[in-house]
Amino acid sequence: MKTIVVDASLLLKFLLDDTPKVIEYVSKLLRDAQKQKISLISTPLLSLEIGNGLRYSLKDRQLADDVFEKFLKLPIDIIPLSPAQVQKSLRMAYECNASVYNASYHILAISRNSEFATSDKKYFDSAKHLRKIAYIG
């Protein structure tokens, strides 16, 4: 089964932006995961970044709470990184001049021989040479 790593930028852009490609891609991704055609995974960072993204994007506290509650029920498996993967995230972050946070999603994709789907163009441009990454935007 195909596995895709998703990050907060992708899911928040789906919710809070009007890019047709992202809307179409994420809708299909979630429905395929629900039908168990694909497997969606992420790091424990995902829920914190989604929470922070909602905290500083939405003024309506109740609405943010509702979105977060529904997000937490999505069929996305959260995979803790091993110490070796965390170590590699730091090295990748230096190599790509990016944050360890972004690199941690990417290292999960590389270690699972899957693809990291992100809407973070800056990270994509800095890390695309490492492969296993797709920009959705």
Add this chain to the structure above:
Amino acid sequence: MIGSTIIITMSTTVCKFSISMPDYIYQQMVQLLDKRELSRFISEAVEEKILDETVRNTVEDFIALRSRLPKVGEGIIQEAIGKGRI
């Protein structure tokens, strides 16, 4: 025979009730299984269906949220994700 009635016993909750099902399904089931296995078999099938429905609803609920949310743009989103980090 349409509407065969069986009794389901769930050992964990001691819940018993009668259900009806088309005869052709019942016949296939009793050919496939020992009668003592019917309750477990039906329970597992129903549980799987409930889980599928639950996940389907959560996905569709999440997708439907888009229409209720303001559109803030990519720049604000990226900034919001990392805001507060040192």
